[in-house]
Amino acid sequence: MSTPRKNILITGFEPFGTPRPATNSSWEAIKGLEGLEIPVFHGGKLSVLRVHVHRLPVEYDGVLQAVRDLHLPTEGNSPHYDFYIHVGQAKPDQCALEQFARRTGYVRADNHGKSLPDQQCPPLGGEPMPTRFESTVSVAGLAQYLRDVCQQPLVHASNDAGLYLCEFTYYVSMYYQWQHTRAQGQHLTTPEEPPSSSSVPVGNVLFIHIPPENQPMSLDQSRALILSTLQWVGQEMPTAKS
Numbered sequence: 001m002s003t004p005r006k007n008i009l010i011t012g013f014e015p016f017g018t019p020r021p022a023t024n025s026s027w028e029a030i031k032g033l034e035g036l037e038i039p040v041f042h043g044g045k046l047s048v049l050r051v052h053v054h055r056l057p058v059e060y061d062g063v064l065q066a067v068r069d070l071h072l073p074t075e076g077n078s079p080h081y082d083f084y085i086h087v088g089q090a091k092p093d094q095c096a097l098e099q100f101a102r103r104t105g106y107v108r109a110d111n112h113g114k115s116l117p118d119q120q121c122p123p124l125g126g127e128p129m130p131t132r133f134e135s136t137v138s139v140a141g142l143a144q145y146l147r148d149v150c151q152q153p154l155v156h157a158s159n160d161a162g163l164y165l166c167e168f169t170y171y172v173s174m175y176y177q178w179q180h181t182r183a184q185g186q187h188l189t190t191p192e193e194p195p196s197s198s199s200v201p202v203g204n205v206l207f208i209h210i211p212p213e214n215q216p217m218s219l220d221q222s223r224a225l226i227l228s229t230l231q232w233v234g235q236e237m238p239t240a241k242s
Contacts, residue, residue, distance in 0.1 A: 003046055003047060003048050004045075004046075004047040004048070005047065005048045005049075005050050006047060006048070006049050006050070006082040006083065006234065006237065007050050007052060007080075007081045007082050008049050008050065008051050008052065008081060008082060008083045008084075008085065008230060008233070009052050009053075009054060009070060009080075009081040009083070009084050009085070010030045010033060010051060010052070010053050010054075010085045010086075010087060010226065011030075011053070011054045011055070011056050011070075011084075011085075011086045011087065011169070012024065012026035012027030012028075012029065012030050012031065012053070012054075012055055012056070012087050012088075013026050013027060013055065013056050013057075013058055013087075013088055013089065013165065013166075014027065014055060014056070014057055014058055014111070015058075016058040016110075016111055016165070020111075023213070024089050025089045025210055025211065025212050025213045025219065025222060026087040026088050026089045026210060027055050028213065028219050029087065029210060029219050029222040029223045029226060030053050030087060030223070030226060031053060031055070033051045033053055033223075033226075033227075034051065034052060034053045035050070035051065035052075036050075036051040037049065037050050037051070038051070038227070038230055038231065038234065040230075040231060040234030040235055041235065042234065042235055042236075042237065047234065049230055049233075049234045051230070052081065054066070054070060056086075056165075056169060057111065058110055058111040058165045059110040059111050059112050059114065059165070060106075060110050060114060060115075060116055060165070060168060061114070063165060063168060063169050063172060064122075064124075064172060067169060067172045067173050067176065068124075068172070068176060070084070070173075071084075071173065071176035071177065071180065073180065082204065082237065083204045083205075083206075083233055083237065084173055084177065084204065084205045084206070085206050085207075085208065085226070085229065085230070085233070086166070086169050086170055086173060086205075086206070086207045086208070087207075087208050087209075087210060087226065088162075088165075088166035088169075088207065088208070088209050088210075089209070089210065089211070089212055090162075090209035090210060090211055090212075091211070091212075092211050092212055092215035092216075093154060093211060093215065093216065094154065094209060094211055095152060095154040095155045095156070095208075095209065095210055095211055095217065095225070096155075096156055096157070096158035096161075096208070096209040097137075097139040097142055097143050097146075097155065097156070097157050097158060097206070097207075097208055097209075098135070098139070098158050098159075098161040098166075098167070098170060098206075098207040098208070098209065099134060099135055099139050099157060099158065099159050100132055100133065100134050100135075100159055100160075100161065100199065101132065101133045101161060101167050101168075101170035101171035101174055101207070102131065102132045102161075102163065102167065102171065103120050103121045103129055103130065103131055103132065103171060104118075104119060104120040104121075104131070105119060105120070105163045106119050106120065106121075106163055106164070106167075106168055107119050107163070108163075108164050110165060116168075121168065121171055121172065121175075124172070124175055124176075125179065129175070130175075130178070130198070130199075130200040131198070131199075132198075132199045132200070133170075133171060133174035133175065133178065133199070133200050133201075133202050134199045134200065134201050134202070135174070135201075135202060135203075135205055135206055135207075136201045136202065136203040137203075137205075137206050137233075137236075139157040139158075139206075140157045142157075142229065142232055143155050143156055143157045145228070145232050146225055146228055146229065146232075149228050150221070150224055150225045150228050152217065152221065152225060154211070154216075154217070155225070158209070161207060161209070162209075166207065166209065167207075169207070170205070170207040173205050174202040174205050177202050177203070177204060177205050178200060178202045181202070181203070204237075206229070206233070208225075208226065208229065210222040210225070210226075
């Protein structure tokens, strides 16, 4: 019998800001991880995490297209990836695991100078859009794990992902994951909970903010933190398909 595998997608971003820097730590930390396979144990059983990476643009239209494509189901109507980890660059001295993603409040223009109409994510389907998504990942528990394992005291759980392309990406990714789980009859909200007015829980999606390179974490330290997150995710996820 072959060892079960889980496909994990990690995304980073292109450089952003004025003046435009040459690099973005979120991409530099992950770009060499494509194809990496990490053995993990869950419930006493061995499985392998296979890592895939993708660089996202810092533009609203580009993120809408890319994230939608990254969530397209396979021919068997299974998720394209078993887990999505989005990584973004935070301010110096900040390393955060994000709990929520909001639909509205996006006032900043992207790398192309474009803003969102009405400062909110446009409709992506034919039903009301949730005001806010909440990752079912225990970010507080994961933050404690990373502080202990990686010895990075900066790591903390956050309720504010910044209302820029990072949070927008998180919202769009959780939207498509939510749609997939609902189509599979696995939705976590009840019919009495209107998605437009409540925080909607979504699994298998996480956003991590890491600081710029050497402010104070090196790329190696950020990479180690992301890999430790993968280990934790693999141990917490149900047994994967072969």
